[in-house]
Amino acid sequence: MIDIKLLKEYPEMFCEYASLRGSTVDISHLLDVDAEWRKINTLVDEQRSVMNTLAKQKNIEEGKKIKAELSKNENLLRELEEKRKNLLDLVGNLLAPDVPIGESDADNIEIFSWGTKPSFDFQPLYHDELGEKLGILDVKRATKMAGSGFYYWVGDGARLQSAAFLYVENLLINRGFIPFRTPVLAKKISLYATGYLPFAQDEIYRVGDSDLSLIGTSEQSLVSYKMDEIIDESELPLLYTACTPCFRYEAGAASRQTKGIFRVHQFQKQEQIIICRPEDSEYWNLFCQKNIEDIMQELGIPYRVVLVCTGDMGAPGYKKFDTEAWFPAFNAYKETHSNSNLTDYQARRSKIRYKSNNKNNFVHTISATALTERVIIALMENNQTAEGFIKIPKVLQKYMDGQEEIRPQKKTHPMQKNDFSEMESRIKKSNYTSIADKCESIREYFSNCHGTKIDTYTWLTMIVRSIWHHLEK
């Protein structure tokens, strides 16, 4: 949400921003509604004041007279209030002066690139082909189980996934972040507070006819953590990180460009959230970018950074960096991270303020990806070998018992043979009245096969039969 006072002061500026974003919000209509709202608001306040005075004087006659008119105006005020709010909700944030002008992601400006794109003397495989060959990524069975847009990590794939998230979470903790595990269901108010409603309406999975939806990002659960609170200035900044699954509808997304698990309905994401003073948000925006780039560099994935243009920004964004990993099989850079300074846009909606010199101000929020599974599939494509193996980056090896490479192995660990005789004897050693002690027929069945080895099926059948027999009696 933007500051309506600012809008009233600089309506032309907001109209210009809206057109740069490709937004269709009618700002002059909003200003008209606001003026009307203000007029009625003043009127209602005055009538309420009269009403309060009459009530104090116990003036029943006069009170009755005004009551009807007041309630009519109150209804009108409520209507205008809602209209005003709905319009105001659609107005996008201010834009940083250095945001490039453009209509779509094609107009984003590359500002940095790192790493050498791998040159293979073989045709590199797509991550899903590679994953299937190695038996570490199973899309087919997931589709059978949950539909298109889902996938299983299996064996070393599951380990690689955990390793990457553990590595990133540790890195962030070491840089001052507080780690969270958050709910993945959220009320509508939380989605509104973070700026996802009403804009991303069609992206959100609703749960039945309840008020709950699956989160599309832990930004929704982490920013809402401080909803309605006034934070003491000395506590800022707050650095939060969470690793959660994220759920997105992604209607009609399938294409060559989204092959494999590039765009899916559920994916894991490690998020960076920073709640800070307004004057510091530019700094923390870059801080998050540094974290992203350090992670990419340590993982050895070539990437580039683009400055997102006006048309690709989304309503809450003031300034946004996208980081795009190099995908050899796609032969393209593709978005893996986004890092936005949302200034006070979310804070106004979620009413997160801080107290400074006894005055309450809205905080600024930064929302940035730290890691998603897209990074892991970029890693798979970049680190594949001629044999179809995957080299594991040094930083992840310690989270995988030192494993250096993923090969098509059925089992990585041998089965253990244990002696469970102590565990088996526990029941025998306990002193209690069992069914067999109580029920003659059961004892009979079991005494018949005493000393004979029988298989589990026969054994279970016997138990069922004997219980049944007993119940019939």
Add this chain to the structure above:
RNA sequence: GGACAGAUGGCCGAGCGGUUUAAGGCACCGGUCUUGAAAACCGGCAAGGGAGGAAUCCCUUCGCGAGUUCAAAUCUCGCUCUGUCCGCCA
């Protein structure tokens, strides 16, 4: 899921139709006193909106939403959440 009880400012807690513009206490902030601190005393201390150059004035908010009334923290209904007991359960 069922039964009962409850929800009041940063916290505790009184009020249960009209001098409550929410008592009192704690915490916090400022002051007096003190070498300094503590204690004591004095003062301040919620959020949001509107009008105004400002001082200031007005409105809203006692979990949330509706209703009754000239008047609601207080009465009625619905919802949410918390506690206790029961049921179910990783």
